[in-house]
Amino acid sequence: MTAFLTRLLGRLPVGYLQLTHSPGRLLAALAGVAFANVLVFVQLGLAGSMAESVAIPYRLFQPNLLILSPVESETLTDAATLPRQRLFQALVHPDVTGGTSIYVGRSTWISGHDASSSIQFFGLASDAGSFLHDALAAPLVSLSLSDTALVDTLTRFVDMRGFVGATPDAPVPFEIQNRQLGAVGNVSIGGGFGGDGVFLVSDQTFFHLFPQRSSATPSHILLGLAPGADPGRVAAELVQLYPPDTVRIRAVTDAMAQEVRYQMTERPTGLIFAFGVVIGMVVGIVIAYQVLSADVADHLREYATFKAMGFRQSFFIGIILEEAIILAAIGFWPGLAFSALFYQTLAYLTNIPIFMTPERAVAVFVGTILACALSGILAMRKLAAAQPADLF
Amino acid sequence: MTEPVITVRHLDHFFGEGEASKQALFDVNLAVGRGSLTILMGPSGSGKTTLLTLMGCLREVGSGSVMLLEHELCGADEALRVDLRRRLGFVFQAHNLHDSLTARQNVMMGLQVHGRGDPARHARAADHLLGLLGLGERLHYLPGNLSGGQKQRVAIARALVSNPNIIFADEPTAALDKVSGMAAVQLFKELGRTRGTTTVMVTHDPRILDLADRIVTLEDGRIVRDHPGPARNEPLAAPV
Numbered sequence: 001m002t003a004f005l006t007r008l009l010g011r012l013p014v015g016y017l018q019l020t021h022s023p024g025r026l027l028a029a030l031a032g033v034a035f036a037n038v039l040v041f042v043q044l045g046l047a048g049s050m051a052e053s054v055a056i057p058y059r060l061f062q063p064n065l066l067i068l069s070p071v072e073s074e075t076l077t078d079a080a081t082l083p084r085q086r087l088f089q090a091l092v093h094p095d096v097t098g099g100t101s102i103y104v105g106r107s108t109w110i111s112g113h114d115a116s117s118s119i120q121f122f123g124l125a126s127d128a129g130s131f132l133h134d135a136l137a138a139p140l141v142s143l144s145l146s147d148t149a150l151v152d153t154l155t156r157f158v159d160m161r162g163f164v165g166a167t168p169d170a171p172v173p174f175e176i177q178n179r180q181l182g183a184v185g186n187v188s189i190g191g192g193f194g195g196d197g198v199f200l201v202s203d204q205t206f207f208h209l210f211p212q213r214s215s216a217t218p219s220h221i222l223l224g225l226a227p228g229a230d231p232g233r234v235a236a237e238l239v240q241l242y243p244p245d246t247v248r249i250r251a252v253t254d255a256m257a258q259e260v261r262y263q264m265t266e267r268p269t270g271l272i273f274a275f276g277v278v279i280g281m282v283v284g285i286v287i288a289y290q291v292l293s294a295d296v297a298d299h300l301r302e303y304a305t306f307k308a309m310g311f312r313q314s315f316f317i318g319i320i321l322e323e324a325i326i327l328a329a330i331g332f333w334p335g336l337a338f339s340a341l342f343y344q345t346l347a348y349l350t351n352i353p354i355f356m357t358p359e360r361a362v363a364v365f366v367g368t369i370l371a372c373a374l375s376g377i378l379a380m381r382k383l384a385a386a387q388p389a390d391l392f
Numbered sequence: 393m394t395e396p397v398i399t400v401r402h403l404d405h406f407f408g409e410g411e412a413s414k415q416a417l418f419d420v421n422l423a424v425g426r427g428s429l430t431i432l433m434g435p436s437g438s439g440k441t442t443l444l445t446l447m448g449c450l451r452e453v454g455s456g457s458v459m460l461l462e463h464e465l466c467g468a469d470e471a472l473r474v475d476l477r478r479r480l481g482f483v484f485q486a487h488n489l490h491d492s493l494t495a496r497q498n499v500m501m502g503l504q505v506h507g508r509g510d511p512a513r514h515a516r517a518a519d520h521l522l523g524l525l526g527l528g529e530r531l532h533y534l535p536g537n538l539s540g541g542q543k544q545r546v547a548i549a550r551a552l553v554s555n556p557n558i559i560f561a562d563e564p565t566a567a568l569d570k571v572s573g574m575a576a577v578q579l580f581k582e583l584g585r586t587r588g589t590t591t592v593m594v595t596h597d598p599r600i601l602d603l604a605d606r607i608v609t610l611e612d613g614r615i616v617r618d619h620p621g622p623a624r625n626e627p628l629a630a631p632v
Contacts, residue, residue: 010508012497014490021492021534305488308450309550310478310505389450 015322018299029291030331033368036284037335038342040364041356043276045343049354050273051260053192056353058256060122060189060200062131065096065231065238066255067221068248074262076255077104077120077194081217082247089241090221095229096238100128101218103203105210106195109176111158117196119155119176123206123213131222136200139185142168143202151183154190155197156351177209190351193269222252281371288372291327292320293379300383308388313380320380324372332365394425396459397558397590398447403456405442405613416442417613420456427584429577429591429603431621434610440594441562443610447592448480448560449473461557478505481551483561487543489535495522495546496531502553521549524579526572540567548576552583559583561593570599577603 005013019026057076067090071080087099103123110116126144129137139150148171153160163183166172171182181201189198207213225234231251238249250258264270296303303316340356347354405417417439424430424447432440445451447458449465452473458465460476468476481502489498499518503509519531525545535543544567551559559580565573577600583589601607604621 006511011504012493012500012511014493014501017492017497018490299490301486301488302490305482305484305490306501306505308448308477308482308484309502310474310476310480312474389445 009318009322011318013322015319016326018295018319019323019326025295029295029327030334032287032291033284033327033331033372034335034338036280036287036371037332037364037368038339039280039283040277040367041335041339041360042342043273043280044360044364045339045346045354045356047264047270047273047277048357048360049352050193050263050270052353053190053194054260054263055256056189056192057120057122057198058252058259060133060136060198061222061252062133062224063231063252064131064225065223065235066250066252067223067238068250068255069219070245070248074266075259076220077106079104079219081213081219082221084216084218084221086242086247087218087221087223090223090238092241093234093238095226095234097224097226098127098130099221099223100125100131101203101215102128102220102222103206103210103213104219105206105213107177107209109155109158109174109197111174115157115159117155117157117191118194119152120195120198121206121209122198122200123203123210124200125203128222131224136187139187140200142184143200143205145182145184146202147180147205147208148182148184148201149205150185150187150200152189152191152197152199153186154188154351156191157196179209181205190353192352196351281367284368285371285375288324288327288368289375289378292323292372292376295323296320296376296379296383303383304388307383313384316380316383317377320376321373324376325369328365328368328372332368335368336361336364394427396423397426397461398422398424398592399457399459400443400447401457401459403443403446403453403458405439405446405451405454415613417446420610420613420615422608422615422618424590424592424606426590427588428605429581429584429593429621430606430608431601431604432592432594432608432610433596434616437612438610439613440610442613444560444562444592444594448482448558449477450482478554479557481554481556481559483544483548483551483559483564485563485566487535487540487547487567489543489546489550491535494532494534495527495538495542495549498535498546499549499553502550506554517553518549521553522546525549525576541569541572544568545572545576548579552579555587556589558590558592561591561595563595563597564593565595565597565600573597573599574603 002013005016067086069080069082072078084101087101090096090099105121107119107121108116109119129140151163153164163172166183166185168184171184173180173182187200191197225231235249264274343354343356400420400422403417403420406413406415408414420443434440446453453466461479463472463476496515496518499522500514503514503517522528522531527542527545530538530542548564565576568576580591581603584591602622607619607621608615609617
């Protein structure tokens with residue numbers, strides 16, 4: 001390895017030799033870097049899972065236009081209602097091929113002595129199939145029977161194994177909102193930070209469950225567009241059809257991005273996770289700084305000798321970068337492995353959508369190298385400022 | 393008298409600033425000729441090492457003049473001082489070898505300071521010099537596995553391997569036995585004779601005074617005596 005690095009660097013790999021000279025210290029340094037990686041991965045994973053859980057309900061829909069109430073329109077599940085009349089007004093636009101009303105409500109499902117789950121209900125009209133994700137079109141037909149539901153097999157805190165075989169011919173009964181429903185099929189959506197599962201019902205069943213709600217005031221309106229129509233242009237033109245400030249119209253993907261942004265930057269949970277990411281990064285940099293500054297301090301006399309011999313500051317920066325890259329590159333992998341295990345465990349225990357993505361792994365790897373390099377350069381400041389004779 | 397490679401004029405040096413400052417050197421004047429072996433002597437705190445480090449570009453010269461290899465050090469920027477240090481060799485009282493580099497690798501660093509080069513050629517040069525200093529069997533030893541004398545010989549090899557113009561040595565024989573110490577100083581003398589390498593050495597070792605071309609004695613930051621050593625009947629460079 002020394003010969004290879006010598007050829008690669010064009011000089012003796014002093015940083016590598018320094019690190020490997022004390023295996024115990026090297027292991028401790030690698031453990032420190034790995035721990036810093038885990039900290040950052042955990043925080044990024046939680047933040048990412050929140051963004052992912054926000055995005056999941058939007059994926060029930062085809063990527064068309066969404067009309068929302070102007071009040072609390074930042075979220076899909078908590079938005080205020082709007083008049084169904086807005087749907088009919090939109091149909092006059094030549095690029096709007098159709099539309100459907102979506103009704104959103106929340107209820108608590110008490111399924112055992114101590115088991116309760118917060119369920120998000122989506123009430124869908126019988127003609128909603130063409131506006132939903134392709135995989136939902138077929139099972140949606142089975143909701144035509146009153147008081148039936150497609151239940152989420154990933155619902156948290158409930159043993160859903162009994163629901164896996166539910167069909168229209170063999171519905172599985174359950175009780176919610178003091179009403180007996182029958183599960184006639186499954187979806188696999190999963191809970192997030194705002195609920196534990198998502199159930200799909202017909203609009204009629206929705207009104208049975210939430211009698212205070214009216215078919216005249218849906219939560220959202222989903223519009224279908226003609227092939228090739230520009231959603232941005234159509235949305236801008238549609239807004240002109242309505243009285244000022246009575247609707248918000250966004251493409252489904254834009255609405256999803258907007259809610260992710262809102263949840264991450266304006267809601268307490270998102271801010272806590274974002275703060276956690278920052279804290280994780282700061283702690284990571286502090287750990288890397290401690291490791292590398294201790295190494296610099298331990299070798300100050302040797303560095304001073306090199307400085308006396310005429311080595312320039314760039315040589316010392318090269319050594320510390322060499323160490324930083326080695327520590328970052330080796331310490332990253334145990335950190336990644338432990339974090340992936342943590343994600344799996346957390347996903348298993350909570351059903352939140354937390355998983356390792358290649359983008360996140362690469363970002364943390366590059367960030368680790370940069371953090372270690374920055375820490376090393378900071379640790380070298382004392383040497384840069386000193387005169388060689390003062391260091392002996 | 394040979395041409396001077398170091399000329400010191402009216403050199404003062406202070407440690408600290410303001411009222412807390414302490415003057416370490418007072419109006420020092422000295423010229424050192426090419427190829428000579430000059431020994432600086434004096435009691436502890438007399439300013440020997442301070443003078444050595446000022447002449448060797450290891451400290452900034454703030455007052456007076458030090459001409460080193462035809463460059464003025466007073467007011468010189470760091471880049472010039474680094475360039476000049478590359479033409480010098482240093483042997484310190486504490487050997488300051490890098491503990492994670494082998495004897496050979498420590499010596500190779502003396503060549504790598506000059507930039508990228510053929511590592512195999514560097515290794516051969518290091519091996520040759522270590523062999524001359526009796527360490528041919530210890531090339532791959534880490535400093536922790538070498539005796540004090542062996543470490544000092546590695547440090548000497550590191551200082552000599554790049555053929556410096558001037559060697560500055562601070563108590564280089566302190567950790568060496570009589571034979572090794574004499575051999576090392578004989579090597580400095582030989583380099584002076586064959587290559588014109590100048591040596592300026594701080595030492596208290598009476599065993600090597602006989603090899604000096606010149607002996608300069610400092611007391612309380614002043615040169616109090618400057619006379620030819622036993623190895624030469626006339627000074628290589630007169631006091632300026």
